[in-house]
Amino acid sequence: MATDTVPLFAQPNTVRPAADAAGMRACCLAACAAGSRATVVRLGCDDSDACRLRALGLNEGTTVAVVDDRHGTLLDVRGTRLALGTALTERITVQPHV
Amino acid sequence: MNSVPTSSLTPRSPSAAPTIPVPPARVALVGNPNTGKTTLFNALTGLRQRVGNFAGVTVERVEGSYRAADGRSVAVLDLPGTYSLATASPDERIAHDVLMRRSGDGWIPDVVVVVVDATHLERNLFLVSQVLELGLPVVVALNQADAAERSGTRIDVPELSFALGVPVVPTVATRGEGLEPLRRAIDDAVRLPPPGRRFALPAAVAMAVAPLELQLQEHGLSRAEAQLEALRLLSIDATETGAYDGAVERARDALRAANEEPGQIEASLRYAWISQIVTRCVSSAERPSHATSDRIDGVVLHRVIGPMIFLALMALVFQALFTWATPLQDALEALVARVGDVVTATLPAGDLRSLLVDGVIAGVGSVVVFLPQIAILFTCIGVLEDSGYMARAALLMDRVMRRVGLHGRSFIPMLSGYACAVPAIMATRTIGEPKDRLATIMVVPLMSCSARLPVYTLLIGAFIPATMLFGSVSLQSLTLLAMYLLGTLAALAAAAVFKRTLLKGPVRPMILELPPYRWPSPRALLVTVAQRCRLFLRRAGTVILALSIVLWALATWPRLPVDPARSDAAQRELALEHSALGRIGRAIEPAVAPLGFDWKIGVSIAASFAAREVFVSTMGTIYGVGGDDGDTAKLTTVLRAERRADGTPVYSLPVALSLLVFYVFALMCMSTIAITVREAGGGAVGWRWAALQFGYMLALAWGAAFVTYRVAMVLSGGTNA
Ligand SMILES: Nc1nc2c(ncn2[C@@H]2O[C@H](COP(=O)(O)OP(=O)(O)OP(=O)(O)O)[C@@H](O)[C@H]2O)c(=O)[nH]1
Numbered sequence: 001m002a003t004d005t006v007p008l009f010a011q012p013n014t015v016r017p018a019a020d021a022a023g024m025r026a027c028c029l030a031a032c033a034a035g036s037r038a039t040v041v042r043l044g045c046d047d048s049d050a051c052r053l054r055a056l057g058l059n060e061g062t063t064v065a066v067v068d069d070r071h072g073t074l075l076d077v078r079g080t081r082l083a084l085g086t087a088l089t090e091r092i093t094v095q096p097h098v
Numbered sequence: 099m100n101s102v103p104t105s106s107l108t109p110r111s112p113s114a115a116p117t118i119p120v121p122p123a124r125v126a127l128v129g130n131p132n133t134g135k136t137t138l139f140n141a142l143t144g145l146r147q148r149v150g151n152f153a154g155v156t157v158e159r160v161e162g163s164y165r166a167a168d169g170r171s172v173a174v175l176d177l178p179g180t181y182s183l184a185t186a187s188p189d190e191r192i193a194h195d196v197l198m199r200r201s202g203d204g205w206i207p208d209v210v211v212v213v214v215d216a217t218h219l220e221r222n223l224f225l226v227s228q229v230l231e232l233g234l235p236v237v238v239a240l241n242q243a244d245a246a247e248r249s250g251t252r253i254d255v256p257e258l259s260f261a262l263g264v265p266v267v268p269t270v271a272t273r274g275e276g277l278e279p280l281r282r283a284i285d286d287a288v289r290l291p292p293p294g295r296r297f298a299l300p301a302a303v304a305m306a307v308a309p310l311e312l313q314l315q316e317h318g319l320s321r322a323e324a325q326l327e328a329l330r331l332l333s334i335d336a337t338e339t340g341a342y343d344g345a346v347e348r349a350r351d352a353l354r355a356a357n358e359e360p361g362q363i364e365a366s367l368r369y370a371w372i373s374q375i376v377t378r379c380v381s382s383a384e385r386p387s388h389a390t391s392d393r394i395d396g397v398v399l400h401r402v403i404g405p406m407i408f409l410a411l412m413a414l415v416f417q418a419l420f421t422w423a424t425p426l427q428d429a430l431e432a433l434v435a436r437v438g439d440v441v442t443a444t445l446p447a448g449d450l451r452s453l454l455v456d457g458v459i460a461g462v463g464s465v466v467v468f469l470p471q472i473a474i475l476f477t478c479i480g481v482l483e484d485s486g487y488m489a490r491a492a493l494l495m496d497r498v499m500r501r502v503g504l505h506g507r508s509f510i511p512m513l514s515g516y517a518c519a520v521p522a523i524m525a526t527r528t529i530g531e532p533k534d535r536l537a538t539i540m541v542v543p544l545m546s547c548s549a550r551l552p553v554y555t556l557l558i559g560a561f562i563p564a565t566m567l568f569g570s571v572s573l574q575s576l577t578l579l580a581m582y583l584l585g586t587l588a589a590l591a592a593a594a595v596f597k598r599t600l601l602k603g604p605v606r607p608m609i610l611e612l613p614p615y616r617w618p619s620p621r622a623l624l625v626t627v628a629q630r631c632r633l634f635l636r637r638a639g640t641v642i643l644a645l646s647i648v649l650w651a652l653a654t655w656p657r658l659p660v661d662p663a664r665s666d667a668a669q670r671e672l673a674l675e676h677s678a679l680g681r682i683g684r685a686i687e688p689a690v691a692p693l694g695f696d697w698k699i700g701v702s703i704a705a706s707f708a709a710r711e712v713f714v715s716t717m718g719t720i721y722g723v724g725g726d727d728g729d730t731a732k733l734t735t736v737l738r739a740e741r742r743a744d745g746t747p748v749y750s751l752p753v754a755l756s757l758l759v760f761y762v763f764a765l766m767c768m769s770t771i772a773i774t775v776r777e778a779g780g781g782a783v784g785w786r787w788a789a790l791q792f793g794y795m796l797a798l799a800w801g802a803a804f805v806t807y808r809v810a811m812v813l814s815g816g817t818n819a
């Protein structure tokens with residue numbers, strides 16, 4: 001996946017601009033901690049689950065906020081609260097915001 | 099017929115399009131779950147369908163009607179909630195079938211009212227955008243306008259109406275606001291030009307799906323319908339596209355060639371269109387509507403404190419059942435006794451008096467006195483359902499449920515089982531995976547329902563001391579809590595067994611929407627509880643009354659000639675044993691003797707297979723017939739005093755515990771069996787599952803009661819009676 005590549009000339013000392021999404025590696029949604037925000041890149045789950053998630057407003061390109069990560073992941077999706085099991089969040093690729 | 103579309107819109111007959119709009123006679127309410135469709139339905143029709151603050155309260159279609167301004171009767175259909183026209187669990191399919199003109203009875207709406215939650219407008223507009231393309235007249239009810247206003251969300255209604263191309267009416271269903279404008283908008287909607295798609299496909303996408311749309315039109319769909327259906331077919335699971343398999347696959351290939359991911363096209367296009375509308379029509383909230391809920395969830399969903407709150411809530415309910423209900427129950431018992439005394443005093447001794455006093459009053463009366471417990475239980479359940487806690491409980495339980503092989507969502511039907519197994523089994527319709535749904539159906543009756551409450555309360559009240567532990571919790575309410583926990587744990591264990599054997603399948607991941615917390619409305623609560631109490635009394639007045647009379651007759655005939663040599667008490671006991679009921683009891687006795695039960699308990703259990711409360715009424719009748727003439731002592735007193743031939747009490751603690759455990763597990767409810775047959779697939783398949791359910795629960799009940807009795811005997815140092 002293209003978003004998985006590490007920048008070749010990463011300079012550890014420079015402060016990344018906040019909007020520079022390419023500076024953060026894409027990861028799975030399950031890895032996002034409470035309080036963080038991320039943009040959905042890919043829904044790698046079953047087609048039927050993906051279809052349901054998209055209807056619920058969690059489609060590719062949506063920015064979500066992780067509200068709680070104690071029981072699966074509780075997300076803020078378009079103003080609604082959506083709880084997803086780990087089996088799902090592990091297969092959703094997101095681009096975390098800095 | 100291969101070419102007939104199976105999973106799509108049914109073609110409209112070409113001659114059906116009327117040119118002069120007739121006023122609408124049929125209105126369907128659709129929308130996302132938990133938006134207030136049923137609340138609106140109740141407000142429109144004056145009916146009292148169940149409402150609750152979680153997704154999936156309504157799981158079947160319900161029809162009602164209202165009078166329009168010109169006196170015409172308009173039929174209204176309340177439907178289960180659905181997030182889109184593409185996903186389908188059994189409850190959602192009911193809504194889709196009506197919208198897509200596929201419902202079995204041909205119920206086609208003249209106007210579709212999409213009930214939208216104004217506080218979650220963006221997500222709700224997804225379904226709206228799909229419904230607009232059905233070609234039916236649409237009205238959008240912008241419900242929960244009060245909640246939106248409270249959170250500072252401003253929605254420009256005329257602008258929204260302009261953007262969607264259909265009338266938009268703000269409503270507050272809970273307060274009945276906006277109903278008149280809504281009715282007018284429904285009448286007007288048929289005269290407006292039909293709504294349709296308000297966005298265009300990008301050229302590459304349009305090219306790729308054109309052949310599919312064409313094929314759909316060849317099968318009789320209109321152009322608009324074909325466009326909607328084409329997007330739907332692309333977004334669903336590739337294995338479910340049915341008759342259009344080939345065309346869909348070609349469209350997918352064409353899209354991939356154009357560098358588009360077929361599965362995500364529909365959602366991307368619709369949400370892109372929606373974003374524009376939201377930017378134009380909604381001035382965003384100053385206070386996010388979830389702030390308070392999030393703060394509460396911070397505590398309620400805590401890893402340690404959360405489950406403790408859950409248990410504490412349950413303990414509180416059971417404490418309430420004993421401490422608050424007791425004075426009311428005592429008053430009712432006194433009333434029943436009073437009625438018995440009056441009848442005894444006014445009627446001459448004889449069969450009629452015995453029928454009324456020992457059969458009807460002792461039987462029905464012994465059940466009716468539990469009305470306060472029923473009212474309290476349903477008040478507590480109502481508060482849980484209306485506050486929004488149900489979804490949190492499901493989330494807390496997800497970890498446990500996953501180990502069982504189900505996901506947290508299945509816990510909501512199980513929790514509903516505390517009220518009654520029948521609606522709980524219906525509620526499994528929200529579970530999409532057939533195997534998970536069946537596994538949940540099979541175990542729901544293990545959750546202790548309200549019909550067990552009279553049995554539990556009678557036995558616990560009579561045989562468990564009312565000792566206070568830790569100063570505030572009574573041993574009685576703890577025993578009751580233990581019974582409910584026992585049933586719940588057994589349900590989880592049984593589900594685990596089913597999911598590993600007959601219903602083997604992967605654990606589906608959980609997707610669950612958490613609604614914002616709400617204050618339960620006291621008025622709505624009162625209505626629900628009153629409804630439940632009426633139902634309870636009606637059962638007492640019908641099933642239990644009829645059975646009480648039958649049992650009284652069985653306990654009275656055939657008669658034994660009076661033997662003057664015997665004492666009154668011995669004579670009555672012998673007569674009871676000589677009666678038909680006594681003979682049946684003797685026949686049953688060997689089956690229940692290992693559990694520590696005598697024949698009277700055996701008969702009561704047998705009778706309670708019709709309905710669990712009948713156990714209590716049968717006890718009332720047996721001890722009424724067998725007891726002193728005109729004696730209307732409290733049933734608990736009678737039970738405590740009952741002795742075997744050798745003078746030992748019939749109801750020792752081991753016997754009482756064994757009976758309690760038996761009732762936790764046994765499936766004794768005709769309605770549950772009937773509903774399992776229907777929901778598990780109907781016909782022979784349904785009957786097989788129902789038989790299995792009945793069988794395994796009976797075996798479990800017998801085995802657990804046997805073990806309880808033996809262990810309790812050993813612990814209490816008693817001997818085998
Ligand atoms: N504040 C507010 N709450 C409302 C309004 N209408 C409904 N509610 C609440 O919203 C919740 C859901 O109401 P229901 O009528 O059960 O919703 P539904 O759309 O039928 O839900 P499902 O049957 O699950 O699809 C309940 O707690 C209602 O009290 C409203 O206009 N304002």
Ligand SMILES: [Mg+2]
Nearest residue numbers: 135136155156
């Ligand atoms: Mg409803």
